[in-house]
Structure formats: structure tokens, C-alpha cells
Amino acid sequence: MSHYAMVIDTRLCIGCGDCVVACKSENRTPTGLNRDWVVEQTRGRYPDLTTEFRSERCNHCSHATCVLCCPTGASHHWQGSNIVLVDADRCTGCKACIAACPYDARYITPEGYIDKCTFCHHRVAKGLDPACVATCPTHCMHFGDLDQASSRVAELLGKRDYKTLLSGTGNRPNVYYLT
Amino acid sequence: MKRRDFIKLPGLAALGVAGGGLLSGCQSRPLPGSGEVTVTPTVCEICFWKCAGWVHAENGEPWKITGNAEDLHSGGRLCTRGSGGLGAYADRDRLRQPMLRVEEKGRQRFKPVSWEEALSFIAERMEQIGERHGRDRLALLSHGSGGGQFKRLLNAFGSHIFAQPSYAQCRGPRQVAFALTYGEDVGSPDRTDMANARCIALIGSHIGENLHNGQVQTLSEAIARDATLITVDPRFSVAAGKSRYWLPIGPGTDIALLLAWMHVLINEDLYDHRFVEQHTLGFEQLREHVQSFNPEWAWLETGLEPERIRATAHELGRHAPASLVHPGRHTTWYGDDTQRERAIAIVNALLGNWGQQGGFYRPEKVELPAYPAPKPAKPASDWKAAIQADHPLAPKGISHKVIEACIGDQAQVKGLFVYATNLPMTIPGIADKLNRAADDLELMVVVDTLPMEVTGYADVILPECSYLERHDDLRNSPEREPSLALRQPAFEPLHQSKPAWWMAKQLAERLGLGEYFPWQDYTEVLDWQLQQVGSSLEEMERIGVKTFPRKTGLYFSADDPPSFRTASGKVELYSQLLADYGYDPLPRYTPPQQPGEGYYRMLYGRAPAHTFGRTTNNPVLFELMPENHLWLHPITAADHGLKSGDYARMKNRVGVRGNPIRVRVTERVSPRDLFLAHGFGHKAGGLRLTDGVGGDDGEMMDNIKIDPITGSTGMRATFVTLEKA
Numbered sequence: 001m002s003h004y005a006m007v008i009d010t011r012l013c014i015g016c017g018d019c020v021v022a023c024k025s026e027n028r029t030p031t032g033l034n035r036d037w038v039v040e041q042t043r044g045r046y047p048d049l050t051t052e053f054r055s056e057r058c059n060h061c062s063h064a065t066c067v068l069c070c071p072t073g074a075s076h077h078w079q080g081s082n083i084v085l086v087d088a089d090r091c092t093g094c095k096a097c098i099a100a101c102p103y104d105a106r107y108i109t110p111e112g113y114i115d116k117c118t119f120c121h122h123r124v125a126k127g128l129d130p131a132c133v134a135t136c137p138t139h140c141m142h143f144g145d146l147d148q149a150s151s152r153v154a155e156l157l158g159k160r161d162y163k164t165l166l167s168g169t170g171n172r173p174n175v176y177y178l179t
Numbered sequence: 180m181k182r183r184d185f186i187k188l189p190g191l192a193a194l195g196v197a198g199g200g201l202l203s204g205c206q207s208r209p210l211p212g213s214g215e216v217t218v219t220p221t222v223c224e225i226c227f228w229k230c231a232g233w234v235h236a237e238n239g240e241p242w243k244i245t246g247n248a249e250d251l252h253s254g255g256r257l258c259t260r261g262s263g264g265l266g267a268y269a270d271r272d273r274l275r276q277p278m279l280r281v282e283e284k285g286r287q288r289f290k291p292v293s294w295e296e297a298l299s300f301i302a303e304r305m306e307q308i309g310e311r312h313g314r315d316r317l318a319l320l321s322h323g324s325g326g327g328q329f330k331r332l333l334n335a336f337g338s339h340i341f342a343q344p345s346y347a348q349c350r351g352p353r354q355v356a357f358a359l360t361y362g363e364d365v366g367s368p369d370r371t372d373m374a375n376a377r378c379i380a381l382i383g384s385h386i387g388e389n390l391h392n393g394q395v396q397t398l399s400e401a402i403a404r405d406a407t408l409i410t411v412d413p414r415f416s417v418a419a420g421k422s423r424y425w426l427p428i429g430p431g432t433d434i435a436l437l438l439a440w441m442h443v444l445i446n447e448d449l450y451d452h453r454f455v456e457q458h459t460l461g462f463e464q465l466r467e468h469v470q471s472f473n474p475e476w477a478w479l480e481t482g483l484e485p486e487r488i489r490a491t492a493h494e495l496g497r498h499a500p501a502s503l504v505h506p507g508r509h510t511t512w513y514g515d516d517t518q519r520e521r522a523i524a525i526v527n528a529l530l531g532n533w534g535q536q537g538g539f540y541r542p543e544k545v546e547l548p549a550y551p552a553p554k555p556a557k558p559a560s561d562w563k564a565a566i567q568a569d570h571p572l573a574p575k576g577i578s579h580k581v582i583e584a585c586i587g588d589q590a591q592v593k594g595l596f597v598y599a600t601n602l603p604m605t606i607p608g609i610a611d612k613l614n615r616a617a618d619d620l621e622l623m624v625v626v627d628t629l630p631m632e633v634t635g636y637a638d639v640i641l642p643e644c645s646y647l648e649r650h651d652d653l654r655n656s657p658e659r660e661p662s663l664a665l666r667q668p669a670f671e672p673l674h675q676s677k678p679a680w681w682m683a684k685q686l687a688e689r690l691g692l693g694e695y696f697p698w699q700d701y702t703e704v705l706d707w708q709l710q711q712v713g714s715s716l717e718e719m720e721r722i723g724v725k726t727f728p729r730k731t732g733l734y735f736s737a738d739d740p741p742s743f744r745t746a747s748g749k750v751e752l753y754s755q756l757l758a759d760y761g762y763d764p765l766p767r768y769t770p771p772q773q774p775g776e777g778y779y780r781m782l783y784g785r786a787p788a789h790t791f792g793r794t795t796n797n798p799v800l801f802e803l804m805p806e807n808h809l810w811l812h813p814i815t816a817a818d819h820g821l822k823s824g825d826y827a828r829m830k831n832r833v834g835v836r837g838n839p840i841r842v843r844v845t846e847r848v849s850p851r852d853l854f855l856a857h858g859f860g861h862k863a864g865g866l867r868l869t870d871g872v873g874g875d876d877g878e879m880m881d882n883i884k885i886d887p888i889t890g891s892t893g894m895r896a897t898f899v900t901l902e903k904a
């Protein structure tokens with residue numbers, strides 16, 4: 001079992017949206033829907049300013065409220081890892097998970113099932129990084145198994161300050177932002 | 180605890196299905212890449228950085244484009260725009276067939292015609308112009324990989340008038356300033372060794388918003404390694420947000436800052452003595468020149484505190500030679516741009532970073548022989564003397580001068596080819612001249628993939644296929660290591676579109692110039708060239724990029740010192756050439772013109788999702804960024820009763836009112852300036868996604884500042900006021 005995490009260095013992220021485009025083409029996400037997105041947060045007054053860019057997506061929570069609330073079991077953890085997937089064959093489109101997700105990471109497809117970021121598990125299964133991580137021109141995104149002490153993600157969380165989003169929900173998110 | 184929670188879940192899931200047999204699920208899509216996947220090497224054409232990549236198709240359907248791991252331009256990672264490159268192929272508004280302007284019942288329209296008809300028409304008109312006015316009276320304006328084919332055609336015909344807006348609307352000042360100082364240009368990709376720099380200063384260069392791939396990657400590497408980043412920009416750019424020092428300078432006062440930096444470097448003895456003594460000319464004149472330009476003087480001009488100016492000069496000096504002032508790329512701002520770029524070149528010389536690690540590396544390209552074909556004869560006339568004599572030091576054709584040379588009975592240019600450059604949105608304030616030029620020209624041909632504003636002026640429109648459907652010349656750009664990259668068609672050309680090499684060859688044959696294009700298919704040329712350097716088309720189809728060993732060191736050393744192709748063979752801090760032509764031999768600061776009461780300075784720039792107006796109709800990139808925003812400081816917004824999400828119009832001093840543009844209220848712009856990304860506000864009529872969407876900075880420009888040295892168009896003296904839309 002693996003504990004997959006994405007670690008994103010906000011010091012390097014420039015908010016270019018390459019992660020969004022690479023995800024859309026990799027996963028053929030329908031027009032108008034996105035599995036990841038970029039948030040810009042500017043604080044202060046001219047000329048005393050800071051800006052943080054964040055590439056955001058499903059947090060593949062260890063304690064995933066979407067999985068817990070799914071009445072059909074369509075939302076599930078992949079192969080016992082923390083990667084949260086939706087099995088379209090079982091999904092009835094009831095949207096309970098959309099309400100349960102603190103990150104607004106889910107959407108309903110034109111076909112009527114719920115979809116969202118998969119951490120590109122089809123690539124992970126082949127030992128590849130998710131498409132967003134693989135394309136990021138700033139190299140600000142990292143992916144790996146936190147349970148492997150030697151992994152880059154474990155190393156980065158060991159030595160840098162970081163935060164997660166809405167850490168108070170108890171969902172135990174797995175997308176980390178280096179600050 | 181955590182583990183147990185999710186180990187239980189598959190059980191829950193099974194229960195869910197067992198208990199919910201009546202609920203109907205949906206058919207899931209197959210996992211990406213589970214079908215039959217083919218990959219084809221490509222070279223991205225979404226911008227001029229020309230990254231090498233792979234086009235992936237699954238079960239014959241376009242899937243995605245990724246970077247080629249062997250490619251130094253991209254490091255195996257395409258940028259936002261390159262990743263969205265399939266949209267250039269899929270764009271439903273692409274030009275489909277050749278079109279000819281016809282007049283019926285007093286009204287003009289474009290009539291779809293066969294290639295035969297279009298090409299014969301052009302060839303006949305060319306012959307006519309040749310007979311009536313001379314064979315040297317055709318011009319080419321071009322930006323893009325296929326332009327060389329038309330250049331060859333016109334040269335073979337006898338015409339050499341040629342310009343690229345990337346000179347007079349973009350890189351010209353940098354090119355000329357570095358050539359004057361170092362004897363050579365910075366080149367493309369820019370030879371900045373940022374990955375190894377310990378200190379980098381960006382002067383208005385918003386890397387990160389302009390997404391020149393290698394530049395973004397190496398700057399990011401520098402930040403990751405804790406290099407000191409200094410960003411000089413009136414706007415809080417993305418790069419400013421990453422910087423240890425952001426200097427929110429008064430627009431147009433950069434030369435004052437650069438002079439003050441020189442003052443500190445020289446007077447506090449922080450410059451590279453060895454480099455200055457061995458390799459430069461005019462240091463004493465420079466020392467004298469900068470004596471009065473101390474940081475206190477610069478404070479009054481730039482608004483930057485003297486301590487900050489000193490501190491940043493110290494940082495630059497402390498890390499030299501692994502320290503550089505980036506020359507920028509789009510440098511046509513205020514009309515004294517060559518002088519500003521000269522000042523940048525001079526600060527770098529004081530840092531002694533030419534050919535040094537962390538400064539400017541020595542780029543190298545592959546020595547690639549040209550395919551054996553007759554060489555077109557040398558020009559019969561001096562066309563530069565005829566059309567741009569007022570800028571004798573301009574090494575390249577000046578695009579707006581070429582257009583001016585199309586106007587009138589006695590015009591020098593009688594036939595114009597425009598390849599893949601949308602002149603009305605590229606050259607500021609050109610609309611009126613272009614109208615007159617189009618009236619007077621006897622032939623105007625536009626080659627493009629999309630119906631742009633410029634296509635509306637054409638007599639004949641030739642539809643080019645996208646870069647994903649064609650061969651072009653091998654990419655052979657100077658880099659850290661010499662390399663070649665192949666663009667191979669990934670798909671059959673859609674509609675009746677054709678590659679540039681085919682069009683030029685077809686025209687040549689109709690003009691009796693077929694001998695200049697002695698190939699049936701362009702693959703013959705590529706294969707022959709590749710064979711000469713020990714590769715082959717077959718190999719390149721497999722690997723896409725081939726890297727060759729360097730012949731020289733990446734940096735200079737004591738045993739391998741630099742040489743400079745200036746008149747003196749030295750780095751010319753003082754430029755005798757400029758003095759001889761009556762220009763300032765040392766950079767002089769001129770205070771910029773100010774907007775005046777009630778007006779704002781319109782600043783423009785790039786957005787990472789788009790390459791100017793060339794991609795705003797690309798469906799993939801349109802979705803990411805469908806419109807541009809007008810950035811307003813909260814005070815400005817309040818003064819005009821505007822809030823984020825409202826629409827406003829800009830109005831310039833001569834009464835031109837722009838398209839409605841959505842307002843973004845942000846502290847990232849100062850109360851005296853406005854900012855918008857360039858490339859929006861199309862009016863062509865045939866771009867269904869982007870027509871009429873967003874604001875066009877270009878149409879607001881009424882106060883163009885021509886640089887006397889390069890002839891380039893300074894575009895940052897545009898002053899506008901605001902109206903609610």
C-alpha cells in the first residue's frame with residue numbers, strides 16, 4: 001500500500017496553467033470542466049505585496065468524506081492506497097460526494113457520472129508521474145510515496161515548511177504546498 | 180487508524196453494488212493510453228522558442244503533445260501553450276481552401292478557388308510587376324518556420340525586401356545594442372546562463388508571464404537554488420513576486436537606474452578589472468560619464484530609494500561574474516530603447532560575465548550544409564537605402580517601413596507577401612497605412628492557417644496547414660549543445676491546406692524558377708542534410724532530437740579568451756560608431772513623457788496561456804484564458820466606479836475607443852498605470868471563439884516613439900482614460 005502525495009513548491013509556481021492544459025489533454029476532460037485549476041492570492045498594498053500561486057485539485061484524502069458518503073461505493077480508494085477514484089459503472093450521479101468534498105474538486109460529466117482528478121493512476125501504475133507534474137516547466141510539482149522515506153516528496157516535507165488546504169476538516173489531504 | 184479506514188472501503192463498495200443493483204451506473208470511458216498509441220516527433224510552432232516534442236495519437240485520434248526529454252529548449256516539458264498545441268490543428272475556423280478577391284456587382288468578396296487558379300494568378304501578377312516595375316519590387320513580411328520558403332522564392336525572382344516584426348516591434352533594440360557593444364546579438368534562445376547565476380536582474384522582463392520555455396525553466400532553477408533575483412518593473416509581475424528585490428520603478432526611467440548601477444559599480448570598485456582592462460574600450464569615458472549619476476540623482480527620476488539602488492548594485496557586483504542583467508526580449512518601449520539596451524550591455528560588461536558561468540554562455544549550433552541548389556543572385560538594388568535610409572544602422576528590414584514603401588504611385592514595393600504575421604495586431608498604428616498600401620499594391624498574398632485581420636487585405640489567401648501536418652526546415656538553433664530537431668507531420672493536412680515548401684515550389688515552377696527548388700518532396704532535403712551530419716530522416720523520425728558534441732567550450736577561459744566582432748575587436752563601452760552617426764556614444768537618460776491629468780499609462784504584456792493573438796482562437800487555450808483583463812489599482816477603479824468583473828473601455832488621446840474589456844481590480848498595478856495582456860480584441864470576423872472578445876492594446880497606440888537608431892516602434896507612451904462599458 002502506498003501513501004501518494006503531491007508536493008507543490010509555491011516559491012516556484014508561476015501560475016502558468018500548464019498543469020491544467022496537460023491534465024485536460026491527458027484525460028480528455030470535457031470542455032468546460034477541469035480536474036485541476038490555479039489559484040492566485042495576492043496580499044498587501046502596492047508596493048508591499050506578496051502573491052502565491054497554487055495548482056489545486058482533489059486532495060486524495062486519507063480520510064475521504066466523499067468515499068465515506070458514497071451510497072453505491074463508486075467513490076473508492078484505489079488498490080488500498082489513498083488515491084480516490086470514481087467507478088463510473090457504479091456512479092448514479094447523486095452528487096452526495098460533490099457536497100461532501102471540502103475542496104470542490106468534483107464535477108458531473110455530460111454522461112452523468114461524477115469525475116475528478118485521479119492522480120493519473122493510469123500513469124502511476126506504469127511508474128510515471130501524473131501528467132501535470134510531468135509537464136510543469138518550473139519543476140515546482142513533485143509526486144511520490146510518502147511512506148518511502150527516500151522519496152523526493154518525503155524528503156521535501158522533511159526539510160521545508162509546508163501547509164495543506166483546509167487542514168481542519170479532518171480529511172487528511174495529500175496535496176502539500178511548500179511555503 | 181487512517182489505514183484501517185480505507186482498507187475497509189472496498190468491502191463497503193462491494194456492499195453498495197450488491198445492495199444497489201437497481202441503480203443504473205454509467206459507462207466509464209476507457210483509461211487514457213489503453214488503446215493503440217503512436218508518437219510522432221514535432222517541433223512546436225506555438226511560439227518561436229521551438230521546443231521539440233512528441234505528438235501522441237490514440238487509435239488514430241489526436242491525444243496530446245508532450246516534450247522530448249532530449250531537447251534542451253524544453254527540457255522535456257512543453258509550456259502551457261505548447262501543451263495546448265493540438266488546438267491549432269483542431270481549430271474549426273482554419274482557412275480551408277485558397278481564396279481570391281473578386282468583384283461582383285460592385286462588391287468585393289473572397290471566392291474559394293482551386294490551388295491551380297490561385298497559384299497561376301499570383302505567378303501572372305508577379306511577372307506583370309516584374310515587367311512593369313522591375314523584378315526587385317516584391318517584399319516579404321514574415322514570422323514563422325515556413326517563411327524561408329517564400330524568401331527563397333522572392334530572392335530567386337529577384338526581390339530581396341524582407342522584414343520580420345520580431346525586429347522592429349520586439350527584439351531590434353537588444354539586437355543592435357549588443358551588436359554595437361559585443362559585436363554579436365544575444366540570439367534565440369537567449370544565451371543567458373540563468374540556471375548557474377547567483378544574481379539575476381530583470382528589467383521589465385516578465386519571465387513566467389512570457390513563457391519562453393528554457394527561460395522559465397532556468398530562472399526557476401535559479402530561484403530554487405536561492406539566487407538573488409532583482410525585478411525592475413512598475414507592475415508587481417509574477418517574477419517580482421519571486422524576487423528578493425522588487426524595484427517598482429517609474430515607467431520609462433530604467434536608464435537612470437542602470438546609470439546609477441554603473442556609478443556604484445565603478446565608484447565603489449565592484450567591477451571586473453581584468454575583463455574591463457583586457458577586453459573593453461572606453462572605460463575612462465564611461466567613468467567620467469556616470470560621475471553625476473549617483474543613486475540620489477536616480478532616486479528623483481525613478482522613485483527608487485538610493486539604499487535600494489545601492490543594495491542591488493552591490494548584489495550584482497558581489498556575485499559577478501555569475502551575475503547578469505537580463506537583456507529582455509520585447510524591448511521596443513520608449514524610443515530610447517537601444518540606449519537602454521546599451522546600458523544593460525555595459526552593466527554586464529562591468530560584471531565581466533560574457534562567456535562566463537552564470538552570465539552569458541557561448542551558444543553553438545550544428546554546421547548543417549544547405550541542400551545543393553542554385554543560389555539566387557545578389558540583390559540588384561540597395562532596397563534598405565531606398566526604404567529605410569533614415570536608420571542607417573538598422574541591420575534588418577523595418578516592417579512598418581516596408582508597409583510605408585507600398586504606398587503611392589512611385590512606391591518601391593508593388594507586390595507584398597505576408598507569411599503568418601497578423602500585421603494589424605502586430606505593428607502599432609498601422610491600420611491606416613495598411614489600408615492605403617492595400618489600395619496601391621498590385622499584388623498582396625497572405626499565407627496563414629487562420630483568418631486573421633491581415634487576411635482581409637489580401638488579393639489571394641493561401642491556407643497553410645498547421646505545424647502538426649507538415650515538414651519544415653530542421654530546427655538548428657544555437658544552444659548550450661548543438662542539436663537538430665525534426666518536425667514530422669503527425670496528421671494528414673485538413674481541408675485543402677498545404678505546407679509552405681509546397682506552395683513556394685509550385686509558384687517557382689510557374690515562374691520558370693523550378694531549378695531553385697530541386698526536390699519533389701521536402702523529405703529529400705531533410706534526409707540529405709541529415710546524412711551530411713551522420714544522421715538520417717529515418718533516425719530522426721525515431722528520436723526527434725539529436726544532440727552533437729560541442730566544438731568549443733561552453734565558457735571562455737584564460738587559454739580560450741573571447742574575441743569580439745566590433746570594429747575595435749573590443750567590447751565597446753564607448754561606441755565610436757554611434758558617435759560617427761550622430762547618436763549618443765554613451766547611454767543618455769531622457770525623462771519619459773508623462774500621461775498628464777486624467778490619463779493613465781497603458782502597460783501591456785504577455786499572459787502564459789497565449790502567444791499574442793495567434794492562439795486566442797485555439798479552443799484548448801481559449802478555454803484556459805478566454806479573455807484578457809484590464810488591471811486597475813483599487814484607487815483607479817474607485818475613481819471610475821468600477822469593480823472586478825465590470826466591463827470598461829479605454830479611450831486614447833485622439834479619441835479611439837477600444838473594445839469593452841473586463842476589469843480586474845488589483846494591487847499588482849500602480850495607480851498611475853493600467854495593464855492588459857496583448858493578443859485580444861480580434862475583429863477579423865472569422866474567428867468564432869475570440870472575435871470581439873477582450874481589449875486590443877495595439878489599437879490604442881497613438882504616440883509611437885520611434886527609436887532613431889533601430890527604427891523600432893516604442894509602444895509604452897500610450898496614454899488612455901477610462902469609460903464604463
Ligand code: SF4
Nearest residue numbers: 223226229230258261
Ligand atoms: S515555449 Fe511553449 S509555445 Fe513556445 S515552442 Fe516551447 S512549448 Fe511551444
